[in-house]
Amino acid sequence: MKKSNDKSNITATELQPYSPKELREIAGSVETYRTGYREEYAWTDHEGNVHVEERLLTTLNNERLHVIAKDLYVHGAREKDRKKGFALQVVGQTVCKAETR
Numbered sequence: 464m465k466k467s468n469d470k471s472n473i474t475a476t477e478l479q480p481y482s483p484k485e486l487r488e489i490a491g492s493v494e495t496y497r498t499g500y501r502e503e504y505a506w507t508d509h510e511g512n513v514h515v516e517e518r519l520l521t522t523l524n525n526e527r528l529h530v531i532a533k534d535l536y537v538h539g540a541r542e543k544d545r546k547k548g549f550a551l552q553v554v555g556q557t558v559c560k561a562e563t564r
Contacts, residue, residue: 486539490532497528 481489502524505515520528 481539483539486535490535490539493528493532493535497525497532500525 497520500520501517502520503515503517505513507513
């Protein structure tokens with residue numbers, strides 16, 4: 464069997480960050496869900512039937528959604544400078560000692 468090294472059909476995808484407008488739109492959707500104070504959940508009974516119900520949103524989940532929306536609004540309000548980014552630097556060296564017996 465011959466191995467093919469043809470990579471012409473493989474394309475590398477580049478991740479694109481969300482625009483500020485998209486981040487604000489997502490934050491608005493999170494806020495709409497959060498202020499509804501209801502969450503949907505599903506469960507399966509012993510016969511394998513799926514049941515979908517609604518319940519009140521817990522205080523913890525409500526707070527989590529609030530923080531998520533706040534972060535999205537904060538990051539969405541800023542225009543990102545494309546020149547700035549994260550740079551990784553090697554600070555030290557790890558030495559592993561192998562035990563011989």
